[in-house]
Each structure stands twice: as C-alpha cells, then as structure tokens.
Amino acid sequence: MTMGTHDEDKVLLSAIDDPEDLRRLPLERLPAVAQEMRDYLVESVSQSGGHLAAGLGAVELTLALHYALDTPRDRLVWDVGHQCYAHKVLTGRRSQLPRIRQAGGPAGFPVRDESPYDAFGVGHSSTSISAALGMALAERAGGEHRRCAAIIGDGGLSAGEALEALNHAGDVKADLLVVLNDNEMSISENVGALSNYLTRLLSEPLAGQLRRGARDMLRYLPPIHELARRTEGHVKGLLAPATLFEELGFHYFGPVDGHNVEGLVRVLRNLRDQPGPRLLHVVTRKGKGYAPAEEDPISYHGVSCFDPARGLTKGTPAKLNYTDVFSRWICRAACTDERVVAITPAMREGSGLVEYARRFPERFFDVGIAEQHAVTLAAGLACEGARPVVAIYSTFLQRGYDQVIHDVALQRLPVLFAVDRAGIVGADGATHQGTYDLSYLRCIPDLTVMAPADEAECWRMLATGLVLEGASAVRYPRGTGPGEALPDDMEPLPVGQAEVRREGGSGVALLAFGALLPVAEAVGEELDATVVNMRFVKPLDEALLRRLAGECRHLVTLEENVIAGGAGSGVAEYLSSIGVHTPITHLGLPDAPVHHGARNDILAEHGLDRDGVRRTVQGLLQQS
C-alpha cells in the first residue's frame, strides 16, 4: 500500500481552495499534491463509500488539467463522472467529500448546480465528447475564447454516442481537446475491437514516435515548408500508418504517461491552444497508488466503507439480493434451455453475470457500453431462435429505448429484459434512479411488464418471461427483498393475474406494484384495507380491477416509479376507459429529479414508507 505522506507534510492540499491556488504552486510541487490527494481520496472514500479506483487513476490528470487550463472559464467535461472526486476536492469541496453521495452532501458525479467547475452534469457514460463539442461550437459562434476539453475513458469510448461525436468533431474541425484516459478497464476488463486497437497503440508507441519524428523533421525544412505540410501525411503514412483518430480528423498525441503530472502539464500546455480537434492519449492505471485497488480494480470500482489498512474484506455471506436471484436464475435457465443467451452492456458484475459468464462463455456477450447494440443484438439472436436475456440497469435501458420498441417489440421477438436497479438506487442519485421504466415500458405494444414483490416472485417472473412468445421485462430493485427461499423449478406465473393478499373492510384497496407490497401489507393490516400484489403492470388484471372498483370507495396505487405515466396511471386509464370513476390516489415519485441519499429516507420523504402510506390512507378514511 502506498500511503506515503506524514501528517506534518500535509499542507499543500488543505491550502488549495480552488484551482487558482493550485496554479500558484510551482510545477515541481504537483507530485506532492498528487500524493496527498491520493491519500485523502483513500481515507475519505473508505469512510463514505463511493467510486474509488477510477478516481485514483485520474489524480495526476485532474491536477494537470486544472493547472494547464483556466478553469472554470475553460470547460472540463468529465465522462461518466465517477472519477471526479479529485476535481471536487480541488474546486472547493474538499471538506464536503466525507459526505459524498449522502443526502445534503456532494453528488458522486459532476452536477451543474453544485459548482461552476462542473461544466456538464453526468453519470451515464460517453456523453462528454458531444457536450464538449457543443460547447466548442458555441464558443466558436460566441467568441468567448474558452477552451473545451472532454475527458473520456477507454470504456466510455466504446459507446456509439462517443463515436458519433468523434465523427462529427473531426468533420467540423472544432477547437476541441479530447483526453482519452486509457486504463484498459471498463468496470470489468474493457472489451471490443476498439479496445484491442487501443492496446495495440500502447504496445506500438514506436509508430507514434516515428510519426512525431516525421512531423518535426518536415517542420524544419523552410524552403519546402508548404510542400512538406501538404505531403506530411503521406510521408508519415510511409513511416507508420495513421491512427484511427487521425483518419477521423483529429490530431493524435500520445500515448503519454498519465501519472507523470509535470509531463502532463507540459503536454497540455503545448496542446491547449492548437486549433482543431486534438486527441491526447493518456495511459493510466486504475486504482493507482493504493495497492489493493491496483491489484483488483474491479472490486474497487465502487466500494462501501472499508479499513484502508486491510482493504476490502469478505464478510459473512449476506442474504441473497435481487441481483443474486437473477444470477442463480440465469444459470439455471441456461442449464435447462440451451437457447438461453445472456447479454450485458458492460455490467457483468453489477448485473450478476460473473458466474454465468464463467460457466457459459459461449452464450455470454459483454458488448461494452453499448446499450442500443445490446438490445438489437438480442433482437437478431431472437430472430434465429435464441432466447436472449438482456441484463440491464433500469437507468441504462433508457439509452436503448428506441431499440426496445423498434427492434424488439414491433417485431414481436421473445427478448427478456432483466431490469435491475429499478426504483430508488440511493447513493448514485438523480442520474441513476430507476424510476422511469414503468412509464416508458408500459406504453410499448405487446411488451409484458412485471414487478416482483419478493425474490421468489422475481424468479417466477423471469421464468414467465422466458416462455412468453413476445418481449417482456421484469424490473426489480437494488438490494434485498423481504423473502427467503427461492423456487426450485421454472414454473411460470399466469400472465396478467394479480394476487389478493388481504380482503379488508374499510372500503380502501391498496394496489401495490413490486417492492412496496410489504408497506402496503403493513398498512392494510393496521387500517383494514384490501391489499393486492398487482404483479403485472402490463397486462393488468382487469377483472380484479373491475371488481375492486365496484366494491371499494377508494383505490390507492403504490409504485417505486414516477407517478407520471406509471403503473397507477395504467389502472386509472383502464378504469376510465370502461366508464368506471372510483376515486384513485397514486403514490409514487414526483415529477422532479430524485437526488442522492439513502433509499429508505428517500421513500419516507415521498410518503412511500409505512408512516407516509398510513397517513394517506387515514386521510382517505376520514374523508369517507
């Protein structure tokens, strides 16, 4: 473990309140700042939890960018933003870092409202080049003379959006700097042909040197300068092939050592005022400087609290969470049905596919950060008789939305979406809440949408999706549920059939979709309300709804989704379509971003905990 500096030496970081303070330091002091920063990140994140390994790898790069550029006037656009902790420390948020991702503390990602240094809000990957290009083009039109830089990882570069932006930037010749932070890792090992290409660039730096040598050589031949400028590309091409980035219209520089902060500053100073699109290829190590994270960057990508002296330790095996249930189910499904194929867009660990990938490598596809491709790939596989399962977080499925409609649902293909992290995810905050999927999925024709109330039901719903003729989605939350045992068979559920858990006498029926069922049951017991586990968001159990609407004075729908267009809206639409107007109260999330904090606190804040639901139902009972 490299935890180098002694307390008495720690004077530099605490003296930096903003990047101006950093820029006043002599260049040769930056390595010491980097060391302190690294120590501080390990100490702080070990107490708060959060994203660690990417940030450790980007310490020197962050310092160098703020040192060489004139932030916040110059724009730094971070990709994903999970590596931004050093940036937050340098930009006036050092003392708040211990509360990162907690309610009232700083967000875990750059947020425009949080600081003028957070040039662009982020959390989902591969947006940085597009956003920085937009800024650069606006700058060109407005004449502000600010520099714009996108800092993107090798994983982030695998996404279509990033490649679309490179394609555009190279064409419009914007004054844009793209810094490629290449650590050869996504969350897991980076994948794909582009990743292999970057590795070749790293292993063949000689080619880059030959190219630079050719350029320098030609620059110093004044009489033939113009000819040389025009033929430079050809001569270099003889010496070494152009990089892909040059073919796309970028000037390519690198690879350079991303942990040599002084060298980085010099390179950035050279590049910062050159015109046109430039790409600086920086080589870093994920987890740099903290040995356990360097050795196991996957585990240290995102961490909960740990003792830095010991590193992450394996605790006693916890109760299975929903991801574990999916993990077991998909292995079981693959054993019983050889048509099963699993696809992840770069979330092997988070989606519970590690064991599956080990056991069924031929039927496992990590496609990189490529949600759109993941969905359409599944569609293609389904066309040929496979039973594809796309394991995807609710928030990231947003990026593959057109593909769900156009490539899967309209073609009536049997793709199963295992939608993890549905509902409140907690610490990752507004960019990652899985609170839209019920609204955006239930409007898609012929898509069956299921929301389990416990782990066994999740298993059964996955089994149901696997045997349906059309597309389906099972959306389940982050973390554990209320159940214990899992089924040991693959019996499906009857589609569109809800389960009445309790018949009450109060005239109120609580219709719970998914994870809020236990809350509904507790309140139902207290206030003698009918309680239904709705199970299916689409198709709804229409017969049951007709009965309850006839018998009850008031219906209450509960869902961990935005109210707008959600499951409760589906209930209201159905009843109104048949001319039934029993009053309905919708409990769910508001039409506003839900920020970071503990899931239970957020639920309570929005009246979705037991007290909140009780208050609502009591209010209804008093009215009647």
Ligand SMILES: Cc1ncc(C[n+]2csc(CCOP(=O)(O)OP(=O)(O)O)c2C)c(N)n1
């Ligand atoms: C659209 C989208 N899909 C998936 C993710 C989850 N995710 C967060 S970081 C990450 C890996 C990013 O790799 P890279 O850009 O190389 O950054 P590194 O962590 O290596 O620094 C992934 C897949 C995301 N944030 N956004």
Ligand SMILES: CC(=O)[C@@H](O)[C@H](O)COP(=O)(O)O
């Ligand atoms: C930055 C990012 O998008 C992921 O690292 C995400 O934070 C993972 O979330 P989970 O911790 O829920 O897997």
Ligand SMILES: [Mg+2]
């Ligand atoms: Mg990477």
